[in-house]
Amino acid sequence: MHQLQEKRRDPVLDAWLRRACRRGRQAQRVLAPLMPARGYFPDFLTPAAASGGLECGIEAVLCTPRHQLRAEVTLLSVRNPLPTWARALADGETGTLHQLGKALRQYHDSVLAPAWQDIASRIEADRLHRTRTQCSIDTEAMLRTFAPLLRWQRPVLAADYPVDRDVHLQGRGLLLVPSYFCRNTPVALLNEGLPPVLVYPARTGRPPPPSAAGSRLAPLLGHTRAAVLQTLHEPRTTSELARHAGVSLSSASEHATVLRKAGLITSTRERHRVRHTLTPLGVDLLAGRA
Structure with a gap:
């Protein structure tokens, strides 16, 4: 969604963008206000349960606690004009939540599913490269493969980021998520009470001929x-x-x-x-x- 809103198109995603812009316009109109291209967007839209698949992820979105919905939609509204139905979403109104779930499903089917083979192959290639290094050497060697995007200086993993911020794991693991769409800098959840996640740009694959x-x-x-x-x-x-x-x-x-x-x-x-x-x-x- 962020890439669809960008004025400067990334050439790596150009073919996907041309197809995506022609599909799922209704779902895009519903989702775009919740996912501005710059700044904050709600953590509840990227639940950890989505690792179990699309339906698990949508179900987790629909079951977001009301206090979290209210806090995150309110934070989003500080710098972004929201449609009138956002108030009902913040209140956890059942009908509005189901409309959001419907839009997420339609968006996936129309915009992501047609390109899923390319998306999945790039993600799998990135994951294979990292895990092969981790298994054959160790985790620190794997972390060094992210240079210069991420810089491992024991015990700190540093990254360029839009804001100055420290995230303390406090004994929790860090979930590293390769992304087909993340382009320039990694993305992390704002709520530090959630399991720590760092989304990073997947390796872009083959260069031109x-x-x-x-x-x-x-x-x-x-x-x-x-x-x-x-x-x-x-x-x-x-x-x-x-x-x-x-x-x-x-x-x-x-x-x-x-x-x-x-x-x-x-x-x-x-x-x-x-x-x-x-x-x-x-x-x-x-x-x-x-």
Whole structure:
């Protein structure tokens, strides 16, 4: 919903946006006031129970305690004009809640479901990359794969965020959620009494075809280094990097060192191997995004 309201369209989501804007307009009109593109939006719209699937999530929204509905809708109204029915929603009026549930279901069916295969594949690729690192090395190595978006400095995980804020886990776990739609900075729940969640942009997948990216980057990086960078459209070990880029093992290692120092890739040791991965900056450079 935030992306549909953005004036500056993200090229990564461009194809999805063109389709989505033609669908589910009625549901979008209902939901848009509750989900402004900037600033606060209610925590009750992203319940933890949604991990059990769409219907579990909608049921959790409909069962939100009245005191939470009232507090969060009131907070939303401070900086956002709300429709008249928002008062009934804040009071937990049954009919209004069911209309909200209907809109959420219609929105999913018309806007998200047609693109779900692409969404799910990108999320799964991100999750596989993180969990493989965590299982083969440890959790701290996994946290370092988020650089430069997230910065792990034991015992603090730091992130660029619209407001200056500290979240103390106090022994609770942190749920890291890869998002197809989250673009620039991570998103966290406002209510610190809820289970801690951090939503972050999922890895954006493959860059443009090598010919397009290579022609732009070769004069800047040199043909070989540009080829090495392009080869990392998916994580590779140094030997895999050498084989796919057509260079020697020592040359691949040297180029990876330069690209890592430039902030374009990260390198994670996995026992006797080193695996190289594009950073968000490296992905954007290959895609030609500012």
